[in-house]
Amino acid sequence: MTTDADRTISEMPEGLWSQPQPVVPHLDGEPVQRIMVPATMVYDYTPGTAPTEFLNGLAHKKIYGARATPTSEIYVPSRGMDPVLGMPTTELVEVGPKGTITTFCVVHIGFGDNAPPTPFVSALVLPDGAAVSLYGTVLGIPHDEVRIGMRVQPVWAPPEEMTTSFENIRHWEPIDEPDVRAEQLKGHM
Amino acid sequence: MREVAIVSVAQSDHRRAVPELNEVEMIQPVIHAALDGIGKRIADIDFTCSGSTDYLAGQAFSFVMTLDAVGAWPPISESHVEMDGAWALYEAWLRIQAGHADTALVYGYSKASPGDLPRVLSRQLDPYYYAPLWPDSVAMAGLQARVMLDAGTITEAEMAAIAHRSRTAALDNPHAQIKGSPPVEELLAAEYLSDPLHLHDCPPISDGGCAVVLAAAERAREWASNPAWIAGIDHRVDSHNFGARDLGRAPSVAIAAEKAGVHEGPVDVAELCAPFTHQEKILCNELGLGDDVTVNPSGGALAANPIMAAGLIRLAEVAQRILDGDAGRGVAHATSGHLLQQNLICVLEGGS
Numbered sequence: 001m002t003t004d005a006d007r008t009i010s011e012m013p014e015g016l017w018s019q020p021q022p023v024v025p026h027l028d029g030e031p032v033q034r035i036m037v038p039a040t041m042v043y044d045y046t047p048g049t050a051p052t053e054f055l056n057g058l059a060h061k062k063i064y065g066a067r068a069t070p071t072s073e074i075y076v077p078s079r080g081m082d083p084v085l086g087m088p089t090t091e092l093v094e095v096g097p098k099g100t101i102t103t104f105c106v107v108h109i110g111f112g113d114n115a116p117p118t119p120f121v122s123a124l125v126l127p128d129g130a131a132v133s134l135y136g137t138v139l140g141i142p143h144d145e146v147r148i149g150m151r152v153q154p155v156w157a158p159p160e161e162m163t164t165s166f167e168n169i170r171h172w173e174p175i176d177e178p179d180v181r182a183e184q185l186k187g188h189m
Numbered sequence: 190m191r192e193v194a195i196v197s198v199a200q201s202d203h204r205r206a207v208p209e210l211n212e213v214e215m216i217q218p219v220i221h222a223a224l225d226g227i228g229k230r231i232a233d234i235d236f237t238c239s240g241s242t243d244y245l246a247g248q249a250f251s252f253v254m255t256l257d258a259v260g261a262w263p264p265i266s267e268s269h270v271e272m273d274g275a276w277a278l279y280e281a282w283l284r285i286q287a288g289h290a291d292t293a294l295v296y297g298y299s300k301a302s303p304g305d306l307p308r309v310l311s312r313q314l315d316p317y318y319y320a321p322l323w324p325d326s327v328a329m330a331g332l333q334a335r336v337m338l339d340a341g342t343i344t345e346a347e348m349a350a351i352a353h354r355s356r357t358a359a360l361d362n363p364h365a366q367i368k369g370s371p372p373v374e375e376l377l378a379a380e381y382l383s384d385p386l387h388l389h390d391c392p393p394i395s396d397g398g399c400a401v402v403l404a405a406a407e408r409a410r411e412w413a414s415n416p417a418w419i420a421g422i423d424h425r426v427d428s429h430n431f432g433a434r435d436l437g438r439a440p441s442v443a444i445a446a447e448k449a450g451v452h453e454g455p456v457d458v459a460e461l462c463a464p465f466t467h468q469e470k471i472l473c474n475e476l477g478l479g480d481d482v483t484v485n486p487s488g489g490a491l492a493a494n495p496i497m498a499a500g501l502i503r504l505a506e507v508a509q510r511i512l513d514g515d516a517g518r519g520v521a522h523a524t525s526g527h528l529l530q531q532n533l534i535c536v537l538e539g540g541s
Contacts, residue, residue, distance in 0.1 A: 035317070037317070037320070037321045038321075039312075039321075041244075041305070041308065042305070043246065043247030043303045044302075044304075045247075045303070046211060046246070046300070048210050048211025049209060049210060049214055050211075051211065079211065079213055079254055079257060080211060080213050080214040080217075080257075081257035082260075083256070083257040083260065083261060083262045084262050084263075086221070086257065086261075087260075088217060
């Protein structure tokens with residue numbers, strides 16, 4: 001059975017994103033269309049000081065941001081630097097776990113093994129207190145009811161599956177709180 | 190041509206591995222040391238250019254992440270080369286020549302420790318006829334050394350002497366990773382790593398980086414009392430097909446040296462990026478440097494070899510000596526690729 005993942009994006013579906021057929025010039029001799037060049041390289045992942053704090057926090061259902069000064073923006077996850085100041089984000093600050101949807105997309109063509117059944121909603125979620133949003137999927141609500149400003153919370157992996165991974169947040173789900181007005185999200189969208 | 194000078198330099202204390210930091214955390218103090226050294230901030234910089242490659246740490250878009258270290262938001266004017274930072278400096282120098290900038294920040298860095306560097310470097314090779322065979326960088330260098338030994342243009346004793354001299358010089362370099370060396374006789378008695386190369390003939394694997402500030406004309410005179418002026422700079426490439434080269438030579442070095450004007454004045458100091466001992470001999474031959482020239486007083490790439498920064502460090506080492514008033518005119522060399530494939534020569538000089 002051919003799955004979506006087996007097809008190239010330019011061929012699917014029904015002409016969507018399709019391109020004209022390439023013109024292949026005539027070649028003398030048998031054309032070589034494929035060579036096999038297997039390549040694997042193994043790396044140790046060294047996330048660094050700030051991402052290590054973020055990832056360790058996730059293992060305890062905590063979302064950590066970080067900032068460079070007591071008055072500067074809180075970045076989540078921090079890669080270690082405040083990109084405006086160019087200075088290290090040395091202060092760890094817990095944000096969320098509740099957050100607000102700052103934008104979303106209703107996905108009708110899912111890619112990858114872990115994609116939820118379509119249609120589903122992918123979104124940027126601004127954790128409370130943070131200056132930047134996290135990417136995730138929003139489930140537990142019909143896709144046509146999702147909106148910018150909607151309040152959500154993370155749905156965590158079951159305890160036995162918790163690791164130091166961003167995948168600990170399985171998805172986001174709506175909570176019964178009033179929407180945040182778009183004006184209040186300005187600068188964070 | 191506009192007058193352009195190196196006005197400030199900084200580099201990390203290079204280490205075999207810096208596992209506790211990611212790349213931006215590692216390079217940020219170096220970048221800020223170069224700026225702080227002249228009391229400047231990123232707002233004083235017109236153009237930023239970096240040299241690095243994602244293959245080293247296996248982190249995609251690492252150069253985009255390291256831009257966070259310079260405060261790149263709101264957006265600044267910047268660029269990147271997948272080459273040694275010396276080529277980033279060349280791009281910055283061109284920008285200044287074109288009148289698009291008066292000042293520039295240049296940096297290069299390597300966090301090679303997360304990967305298996307000799308194998309990672311094989312990815313630089315021809316992807317169809319070399320890379321599938323995974324020739325590691327030491328084995329490649331061995332091919333070159335063998336050619337020279339067979340032709341009698343170098344001896345194993347000379348190679349060991351280069352290693353000994355370089356790492357002894359590194360005792361005075363606070364940034365060096367390998368300081369000091371056993372005597373030459375002891376080096377020669379050791380087993381081969383990849384015959385004809387001993388371990389001492391090879392560079393260390395290093396995590397680290399380097400940053401340099403460039404400024405044009407009057408700005409350079411304002412920012413430094415003794416600017417290291419770029420009197421000439423040129424880069425050339427030899428064939429990518431190693432089978433088509435005389436591996437004991439690097440004509441691209443000789444041509445770049447001529448274009449950069451190496452011989453238009455005395456050379457007080459030369460910093461040459463020769464990761465393997467025998468490559469220093471090739472470079473000295475191609476440059477035609479006299480015996481009176483001090484070569485690699487820093488210890489060179491044999492003392493610390495952060496890929497993508499080792500060449501820029503050579504420029505920084507020469508510039509530092511001019512900025513400090515310890516040298517009047519010097520030659521810096523950077524290389525990219527295997528076996529001195531691509532080479533950059535920069536002549537730096539003091540004076541008003």
